[in-house]
Structure formats: C-alpha cells, structure tokens
Amino acid sequence: MEIYIHIPFCGSRCCYCSFYSTVTPQASEIRTDYAKTAAKELCNRRSEANGTVETIYFGGGTPSQMPLQCIQLLIDTIRSNYHVSRNAEITLECNPEDMTPEFIGALHAMGFNRLSIGIQSFDDNILRFLNRRHDARRAIEAVNTARAIGFDNISIDLMFGIPGQTETILKQDLEVATSLPATHLSSYCLSYEKGTSMHAMLQNGKIQETDEDTLNRYYDIICEQCDKTGFKQYETSNFARSTFRSRHNSGYWDGTPYIGIGASAHSYDGKRTRRWNVSNLMQYIANEGNEYELETLNDDELFDEFVMLGLRQTQGIDLNKMSEKFGASKTAECLKEAEKFSANDWLKQEGHFIHVTHEGMKRLDFITAHLLS
Ligand code: SF4
Numbered sequence: 001m002e003i004y005i006h007i008p009f010c011g012s013r014c015c016y017c018s019f020y021s022t023v024t025p026q027a028s029e030i031r032t033d034y035a036k037t038a039a040k041e042l043c044n045r046r047s048e049a050n051g052t053v054e055t056i057y058f059g060g061g062t063p064s065q066m067p068l069q070c071i072q073l074l075i076d077t078i079r080s081n082y083h084v085s086r087n088a089e090i091t092l093e094c095n096p097e098d099m100t101p102e103f104i105g106a107l108h109a110m111g112f113n114r115l116s117i118g119i120q121s122f123d124d125n126i127l128r129f130l131n132r133r134h135d136a137r138r139a140i141e142a143v144n145t146a147r148a149i150g151f152d153n154i155s156i157d158l159m160f161g162i163p164g165q166t167e168t169i170l171k172q173d174l175e176v177a178t179s180l181p182a183t184h185l186s187s188y189c190l191s192y193e194k195g196t197s198m199h200a201m202l203q204n205g206k207i208q209e210t211d212e213d214t215l216n217r218y219y220d221i222i223c224e225q226c227d228k229t230g231f232k233q234y235e236t237s238n239f240a241r242s243t244f245r246s247r248h249n250s251g252y253w254d255g256t257p258y259i260g261i262g263a264s265a266h267s268y269d270g271k272r273t274r275r276w277n278v279s280n281l282m283q284y285i286a287n288e289g290n291e292y293e294l295e296t297l298n299d300d301e302l303f304d305e306f307v308m309l310g311l312r313q314t315q316g317i318d319l320n321k322m323s324e325k326f327g328a329s330k331t332a333e334c335l336k337e338a339e340k341f342s343a344n345d346w347l348k349q350e351g352h353f354i355h356v357t358h359e360g361m362k363r364l365d366f367i368t369a370h371l372l373s
Contacts, residue, residue, distance in 0.1 A: 001270075002055045002251045003082065005038060005074055006262035007063040008281055011095065015131045015201070016159075018193035020264040020279050021061035033285050035070035038262050039077040041289030046081040050257045050270060053082045055089040055248035062118075064098035068106050075110050089153075089247040091116055096134040096142035104149045114153040114246075115146050116186075122176040123169045126162055140180065147181040153244055155184035160218045162190050163207040170218055171225070178229035183244035187222050188237050189215060216362045223358060236312045236361050253309045261289075272297045300373040303330065307371050311364060316355025330373075337371050 008021045009031060024030050056078060058071070071092070078084060091114040092107055099117070107115070121127055122136040134142075146154055156177050160170055177185060192199045192209065201207045210218075223233060231239035235253065238246065251258065257270030260277065263284035267275040278284050278291040297305070303326050310317030323331045338354050341347035346360030346367060360367055 001050045001053055002057070002248055002256055002258035003042075003053055003078060004248075004258055004260045004265060005056070005058045005063075006260065006265040006277075007058060007060040007066050008034075008263050009060070009065045010062045011065055011097065011133050012131060013197075015129075016190055016193070016196055016198040018196050019061065022281055030281070030285075031066060031070060034262075034281065035066065035073050037285045037289050039073050041261050042074070042077045043081055044289065045259055045261070048259055048267075048269070049082050051083075053078070053084045053088055054256075055251060056084070056091070057248040058092040059116075060093055062095050062098070063092050064094035064103065068103065071107070072110060075112075089114055091155075091246075091248060093118060094142070095132075096139040099142040099145060101145055101149065104146050104151070108150050113151070114155065115151050116155040116157065116184075116246075117142060117146075118157045119177070120157060120159045121162065121165065121169070122173050123165070126165055126169065129164060130159075130162065136176070140176065143180045143182055152183070154180075154182045155186060155246065156180070156182045158185065158187045159190050160187060160222065161210040161215050163210070165210075167218070167221070170221060174222060174225040178225060178231065183241045184246060185226060185231050185239045186237055187226075187239070189219075219362055220358075234314050236356075236364055253313055255306070255309070272302065299326070302326075304372045307334065308368055311356050311368050311371070314355060316350075316353040319352045319354065334371055340370070341367055 006020075010021045010023055012023060013021075056075075058074075063071070075090075090112045092112050093116045095118055104115075117139070119134075119139045120130060120132060122139060124135050127135055143154060143156065158173055158177055165173075190198075190210075192202050198207075202209060226233060226239040230241050232241070233239050234245050235249070238249065240246070255268075255270060258268055260267040260275070263277060263281045264279035265277045274295045274297065276293045276295070277289070278287070283291055306322065306325065307317060317334075319331055319335070322334065335349075335354070338347050338349070341360065342349065345357055346363060347354055348357055356364060356367060
C-alpha cells in the first residue's frame, strides 16, 4: 500500500496551475498547524492500512516549502504508526529555489530517497512567463546538489506546448534535462484549466494554444530524445532510466490501495471506495482532518478506470487480469472495439496485453473513449 501527503502551500502561484494550494509565508503558524493536523489524520487512519507501506509521496502544492521540522513530524508519525518497508520509495516534490544543500541534506538524513523536482523548462523567459520562482541556473544547481548529497533517484518535470516555447527551446530543454544526473523524466503537455490566469489569457486572446500537429511533433521529439539518452518510456508522460520508474505512480495505475492525507487528498481502498478530503485548508484544520466525502465505484466505473489506467502505460492492459476482474464477455467486447485501432496500428496485441503504440499515444483520449463501457 501507499501513503500520499498533500502539502497545499506554494511560494507563488504559477499561471497555469489548478492544484489546490495557497501562498502563505514559510514561517506562518498555519503550516505548523497543518502538519499537526495531518499527523493526527495519519494516526486516526492507521487501521485503514492494508499491509506494508511500499511508497510514501509528499506532493503538492510545494512540499519543499514546508519547514523541516514539519516534514520530520510527518515522517516520524508515519514510521511510528505504519509498517514501512525497509526499501520503501520515499519521495518529496521540490521547487529548485528551496533546494539548499542544508535542506536536501536534512531530507536525505530523514530517509527520503527520491526527489521530484518541478523545473518545467530551462529557458528563463519561459520560466518568467509561467511565474516560476526559479531560473535555469538554480534548477541545474539543484539537481547536481541533490546528486552530490547522495540522491540517486531524481525526477525532473518538464512541460511542453507552452506559448513561446519553440521547437529549438524544447530541444534545448530536453538536452539539458537528459544531460543532468536525473533518473526519471515526466513531460506533460500544458493544459488550460479554467480559473487559472493562463486560461484567462487564452480567453482574452493574449496567447494562443499550440496546434495539434505541433504538439504531436513535440511529443515525437521528446520520445526520441528520451530513447536516445536511456530514458525508457513506461507511461504516456513518464520516462525512466534503468529501474527508476516511479513506484508510487505505478501503484496508482495498477489499482494499489493508498491513504491520502491532507486537504484535498484522495484515498482508494483498492476495491470500490474512494475518499476525498475537504479542499479547504482552514476547514481541514478546524475539523481535524475529519471532513471528507466517500464514493463507491460501480462495476462500469471500475472497468472504465481499469481501461483508462492500462492504456496510459506502455505495457498496456493485461487481458488475463481484465477477464478475471470483469469476465470473459466484457473482455471480448473490449477486444472487438480494440480491433478497429489495430488496423491502423494505434493499438497492438502482444501475448495477453493490448497496448497503445507511439502513434496511438498521440490519440490516447480518442482511443480510450471507444474502449470504455
Ligand atoms: S505548479 Fe506547483 S509550485 Fe506552481 S502553483 Fe502549482 S503547485 Fe504551486
């Protein structure tokens, strides 16, 4: 099983972001109150633990904005209330600007063994446009410092399809990223989420969306550069060197149960129940982590999720597992639908898996929509 801790604080708001987070001073008491409430929630929910904890993930927001003593409190609380595997993957998402040698060293000493660094681009004009706090120099320094301190599992987030990001800039971003001592790369296409200032700029005609042909070309460039530099694709947006796939995210895609702690965090029991914590920081603290909603997934919803998550991964959908979970006739129906896409080489069956090809990945939403129940 897995534990996710949501840290809803950021140093500033990036103009494209729709994640739940707030900007408060780093030393603010709210952050300490939040950590204490999250620690309480961890204690209260320990009976939900379904076996050994294999991965722990601090996501956000910007977890590196949390004071170190708050991170220590949460890690200690997990260790004293849950059975954590000796080789658990323990990740913290960081902003390069927060990654001083002291901060990284302290994380290493606490037992973190993976850092996920939100870089997005190595072009300073693009970073300013996105309202990121760091510049390219800080980002490069952060990765190198983390490696020098002893982190051998470092992930970099990049973004493509950003207004102003030319093919040349994207290639430079990839060249820098793949030359650093990183072991994992996540490369997401910019999406215009309602309520963000990026979305407002689009509505007001101040910026234009990158067209689909260009996005497809960019996707080709990303996959080629990753392949050339030893980053093997294992999911539509994720690439890993050697054995450094994200075990935590792979758990989400495989239906592993997880306990999500903190404001707006989701949980899943590995069967039919999902839980959503309240998406309001002050309410979360006031109600001591006890305000949430539950949802029970029906058979169709479970099937759709299985298909959606399977297709995102390069290994694809395990047909044996599908039959076992949803029956032979449902699997046959799905395969019949999949045949349409095999004809134009967007989907392939290999052994007891069907998987989306590189060309298919560019049309993933379209293909997925046809295979749902
Ligand atoms: S992208 Fe990350 S750092 Fe930027 S506002 Fe969103 S959560 Fe905060």
